Amino acid sequence: MPATLAQMKLTILLTGKNGQVGTELLRLLPGIGEVVAPDRHELNLLDADNLRRAVRDIRPQLIVNAAAYTAVDAAETDEANAYAINASAPGVLAKEAKKIGAAIVHYSTDYVFDGSKRAPYDEGDPANPISVYGKTKFAGEQAIRNCDVPHLILRTAWVYSTRGRNFLLTILRLATERQELRIVRDQLGAPTWSREIATSTARILAQVIGRGNRASPFSQVSGTYHMTAGGETTWYDFASTILDEASRLSREISWLSAATGGRPLVTRRIIPITAEEYPTSAARPAYSVLSNSLLTRAFGIRMSDWHTQLRHAFSLECKAQQMTVACKS
Numbered sequence: 001m002p003a004t005l006a007q008m009k010l011t012i013l014l015t016g017k018n019g020q021v022g023t024e025l026l027r028l029l030p031g032i033g034e035v036v037a038p039d040r041h042e043l044n045l046l047d048a049d050n051l052r053r054a055v056r057d058i059r060p061q062l063i064v065n066a067a068a069y070t071a072v073d074a075a076e077t078d079e080a081n082a083y084a085i086n087a088s089a090p091g092v093l094a095k096e097a098k099k100i101g102a103a104i105v106h107y108s109t110d111y112v113f114d115g116s117k118r119a120p121y122d123e124g125d126p127a128n129p130i131s132v133y134g135k136t137k138f139a140g141e142q143a144i145r146n147c148d149v150p151h152l153i154l155r156t157a158w159v160y161s162t163r164g165r166n167f168l169l170t171i172l173r174l175a176t177e178r179q180e181l182r183i184v185r186d187q188l189g190a191p192t193w194s195r196e197i198a199t200s201t202a203r204i205l206a207q208v209i210g211r212g213n214r215a216s217p218f219s220q221v222s223g224t225y226h227m228t229a230g231g232e233t234t235w236y237d238f239a240s241t242i243l244d245e246a247s248r249l250s251r252e253i254s255w256l257s258a259a260t261g262g263r264p265l266v267t268r269r270i271i272p273i274t275a276e277e278y279p280t281s282a283a284r285p286a287y288s289v290l291s292n293s294l295l296t297r298a299f300g301i302r303m304s305d306w307h308t309q310l311r312h313a314f315s316l317e318c319k320a321q322q323m324t325v326a327c328k329s
């Protein structure tokens, strides 16, 4: 009788290990299997042959693709690379996974929607991306679905972390440089902490792998799921909350001066502006709140609301002084 996934020592191929989500996955996935995590230099998603070879050599039971072209504005003028990384590469990984009987976990985005809805988007709502990035990410989803491989496509949104490049760190940096910040208040979404995404992914994987004695438990749950923080906010309110939390914490503990490169926060006022007043190369949906109901029904996972996640991110990571490194880089 063939061994079940729960009995086997699982080999997991993780891409994007240095990204916001990938870094957190690299911490958690070793609890689930043996992780092989090449960086961009060892496995470039632009090189399809290299991808095929890697999957054939490593022969993972599970591929977790956390790599992506995430520069939303740059993608507008760099469509070929964005398409190759976000659409073609996931297709190649999925095709190779299918050949060796592996499953694939892939991340996608709220930017597959056009933002015309005014209630949280469900997985069944039609996608209609309005940016090159959104189009390439949706094409990546489709490429995976078309392969008929067991998959989990996890759509998340407004991802931040205490390292890398993201809105949280940009606001903290700007707050040491400018007395006034002008931040968009007419786009709604749910800022999601990369650690929560990784933790929820690991919980799902442990659950699915531990299920019964089916040889291929991923086929039972194969599909697309929304995985974002609960609640909704605007970039303006998110920025205001970041600075409130930072000011509150700076009175209690001393990490903040290190986190901001030794400079004090000088911002006195945040001015709400419209997206029209802050032109960007890529259009962004005015409303991209996603409903996590399916995630809760399928896996019992309830994502905490965005403000709670932000507080956790601050208290856990910032107290550990990890932002020192992130802000300086």
Ligand SMILES: NC(=O)c1ccc[n+]([C@@H]2O[C@H](COP(=O)([O-])OP(=O)(O)OC[C@H]3O[C@@H](n4cnc5c(N)ncnc54)[C@H](OP(=O)(O)O)[C@@H]3O)[C@@H](O)[C@H]2O)c1
Binding pocket: 015, 016, 017, 018, 019, 020, 021, 022, 039, 040, 043, 044, 045, 046, 065, 066, 067, 068, 069, 070, 085, 106, 107, 108, 109, 110, 137, 155, 156, 157, 158, 159, 160, 164, 194
């Ligand atoms: N960031 C967001 O706000 C957001 C929102 C919604 C959905 N998502 C999705 O969530 C997932 C994770 O995003 P993230 O924020 O963690 O991304 P991220 O921090 O930008 O990390 C992306 C990772 O992909 C790697 N990568 C890029 N091009 C590559 C290539 N050609 N070959 C190999 N690796 C390559 C990067 O490598 P280097 O470290 O070498 O650069 C990096 O490790 C992605 O699928 C993204 O589309 C993100």
